[in-house]
Amino acid sequence: MTHGFAVDRAFVTVSLKRRLAYKTQWIVALVLGGGAMLVSMALWRNLLSGGALSGYDWDSMRAYIIIGFVTGTLVFGAADWYIADRILDGHVAIDLTKPVDFQRARAAEYVGSMISTVPTVVVGVIGAWLLFDPPGPVSATAGVLTVLSLLLVFPLAFGITYLSILVCFWTKRYLGIMWLREALLGFFSGMMIPLAFMPSWLQAVAWALPFPHFTATPAAIYLGHVDTAGALGLLAAEAAWGVGMWIGARLVFRHAVKKVTVHGG
Amino acid sequence: MPILEARSLTKTFRRPDKASGFKGALKHLAQRKYKNYTAVDGIDLTVEAGESVAYVGPNGAGKSTTVKLLTGILKPTEGTVRVMGRDPHTERIANAHDIGVLFGQRTQLWWDLPVEESLKLLKHMYGVSDADYKARIAKFDELLDLGEFMPALARTLSLGQRMRADLACALIHDPKMVYLDEPTIGLDISVKDRLRAFLRELVDDGTTLLLTSHDLADIEEVCERIVVIDKGKVAYDGPIAQLKAHYITTKAVNLHLEGPADVPALTEKFPDFAWAAGASPSEVTVTYESARFSTAEVLGSLTARLSPRDLSLSEPSIEDVIRRLYAGELTQ
Numbered sequence: 394m395t396h397g398f399a400v401d402r403a404f405v406t407v408s409l410k411r412r413l414a415y416k417t418q419w420i421v422a423l424v425l426g427g428g429a430m431l432v433s434m435a436l437w438r439n440l441l442s443g444g445a446l447s448g449y450d451w452d453s454m455r456a457y458i459i460i461g462f463v464t465g466t467l468v469f470g471a472a473d474w475y476i477a478d479r480i481l482d483g484h485v486a487i488d489l490t491k492p493v494d495f496q497r498a499r500a501a502e503y504v505g506s507m508i509s510t511v512p513t514v515v516v517g518v519i520g521a522w523l524l525f526d527p528p529g530p531v532s533a534t535a536g537v538l539t540v541l542s543l544l545l546v547f548p549l550a551f552g553i554t555y556l557s558i559l560v561c562f563w564t565k566r567y568l569g570i571m572w573l574r575e576a577l578l579g580f581f582s583g584m585m586i587p588l589a590f591m592p593s594w595l596q597a598v599a600w601a602l603p604f605p606h607f608t609a610t611p612a613a614i615y616l617g618h619v620d621t622a623g624a625l626g627l628l629a630a631e632a633a634w635g636v637g638m639w640i641g642a643r644l645v646f647r648h649a650v651k652k653v654t655v656h657g658g
Numbered sequence: 659m660p661i662l663e664a665r666s667l668t669k670t671f672r673r674p675d676k677a678s679g680f681k682g683a684l685k686h687l688a689q690r691k692y693k694n695y696t697a698v699d700g701i702d703l704t705v706e707a708g709e710s711v712a713y714v715g716p717n718g719a720g721k722s723t724t725v726k727l728l729t730g731i732l733k734p735t736e737g738t739v740r741v742m743g744r745d746p747h748t749e750r751i752a753n754a755h756d757i758g759v760l761f762g763q764r765t766q767l768w769w770d771l772p773v774e775e776s777l778k779l780l781k782h783m784y785g786v787s788d789a790d791y792k793a794r795i796a797k798f799d800e801l802l803d804l805g806e807f808m809p810a811l812a813r814t815l816s817l818g819q820r821m822r823a824d825l826a827c828a829l830i831h832d833p834k835m836v837y838l839d840e841p842t843i844g845l846d847i848s849v850k851d852r853l854r855a856f857l858r859e860l861v862d863d864g865t866t867l868l869l870t871s872h873d874l875a876d877i878e879e880v881c882e883r884i885v886v887i888d889k890g891k892v893a894y895d896g897p898i899a900q901l902k903a904h905y906i907t908t909k910a911v912n913l914h915l916e917g918p919a920d921v922p923a924l925t926e927k928f929p930d931f932a933w934a935a936g937a938s939p940s941e942v943t944v945t946y947e948s949a950r951f952s953t954a955e956v957l958g959s960l961t962a963r964l965s966p967r968d969l970s971l972s973e974p975s976i977e978d979v980i981r982r983l984y985a986g987e988l989t990q
Binding site: 396400402411415486487489490491492494650651653 | 775
């Protein structure tokens with residue numbers, strides 16, 4: 394077990410170092426992420442100037458946008474294409490000759506690349522707090538449960554990303570899959586607009602999917618749109634999606650690995 | 659028990675059957691057709707511990723596919739593989755602990771990090787102790803001059819440095835069985851020499867080696883046994899020395915005469931030898947059976963009766979033999 398964690402830590406470290414090797418890219422992500430949040434703030438300030446819409450006033454929307462910024466930066470900033478590229482260019486052959494669980498190693502790499510986005514999150518959140526002074530969580534319990542929900546975003550994001558990457562074994566292309574995943578995630582998570590603004594049938598569709606747990610769940614807990622029991626229910630659902638996708642990905646990988654067709658040297 | 663045993667090993671790939679041009683692309687989009695392509699066709703291979711085996715064949719013969727089947731990357735369509743008693747595909751992780759793999763055309767270094775970082779990650783993966791890691795790095799440094807580029811980013815290495823670093827990656831855990839797929843591809847002569855010397859040392863230390871290469875000097879200098887495959891089937895399997903003894907039965911002398919060489923007259927004068935015109939009118943090549951005549955006898959006779967201006971000896975190389983094996987001119 395100790396050896397397993399040492400390997401995980403080594404993968405996390407290498408992945409993090411790889412991301413930090415490209416300083417310009419990191420700075421651009423910081424500027425773009427912060428810029429997108431500022432645009433969003435300006436837009437919603439105007440929209441909500443006349444009063445609350447679908448249960449969101451300017452106060453709660455400020456907190457909502459910051460939560461969306463945090464999860465969006467973590468998820469969209471993680472380097473999923475590193476893994477996809479290795480499948481597409483045949484380097485997966487080398488990965489398969491290593492004495493490590495393929496999925497666990499990729500999860501560790503994903504965590505490493507996600508960690509590289511933490512400074513962006515920290516700088517962005519501090520900046521947003523100073524500029525917009527959003528309200529705090531409705532209670533200490535809500536605050537703790539929000540943090541827990543944000544932590545559960547890690548396995549959830551990996552599950553969705555890894556499953557979509559495994560599709561490359563069949564499609565031999567990744568770009569379209571990535572666009573589709575990001576579009577679904579951006580829309581159904583509530584990152585673009587809160588789910589409360591959607592018609593009820595579309596909200597039902599969204600909540601039947603794992604995506605709302607990226608933004609709608611932590612935001613609902615933080616803003617007190619659900620009570621403690623409701624929050625625990627949402628966290629249980631979020632955790633169940635994470636576990637379910639981990640197991641599902643293992644089953645998919647068993648079939649995917651039979652599709653490896655690395656020709657030539 | 660053999661360290662590696664493959665029986666009726668077969669791998670068939672499905673390839674799109676698509677006509678060329680825009681029309682072909684549209685037709686394939688509407689009605690997809692595929693053809694099966696057998697890359698490895700019923701190969702039987704047994705390797706004993708400590709053997710050094712060259713696995714050669716022309717491009718597309720199925721060499722790399724075989725290596726991927728033996729290392730567990732690919733699942734055979736038919737047949738079985740056992741490496742140290744394990745199925746390398748279904749018991750991939752356990753098998754990976756005991757093997758070292760190098761694909762000359764694919765690096766296992768992390769492109770944007772120093773070489774040292776890749777080696778450290780591998781140290782963790784294989785659970786190599788600090789003491790063993792230090793000792794092996796010191797040995798690689800001594801034999802491959804690894805130290806000079808350990809702190810360098812992998813993407814800044816020359817091809818020779820990259821290959822030496824990849825070799826260190828493949829061997830950092832002291833594997834029992836090593837697969838090297840074209841380890842000298844694209845390297846200059848001096849780097850090739852160093853790599854070959856390193857591989858000879860590896861074999862002398864008792865590591866089992868399966869080497870694929872288009873460079874037959876790699877094979878002659880490192881391996882004792884050769885397996886030639888063509889169109890996915892084994893064309894020859896045996897000791898290199900036996901291959902030479904069996905197929906290299908003639909020797910040749912190239913003569914540079916004082917005047918023009920008259921091949922018919924020479925054939926009449928020396929009927930036991932085969933004569934052929936050389937590169938210039940005064941050059942001629944005489945071929946003789948090495949079992950019937952000693953080189954001294956032949957040279958003595960030729961110099962006494964022809965007084966050549968210059969002469970040189972040549973022997974068909976293993977390359978010629980393998981070329982003829984590829985061409986189907988020779989059978990085992």
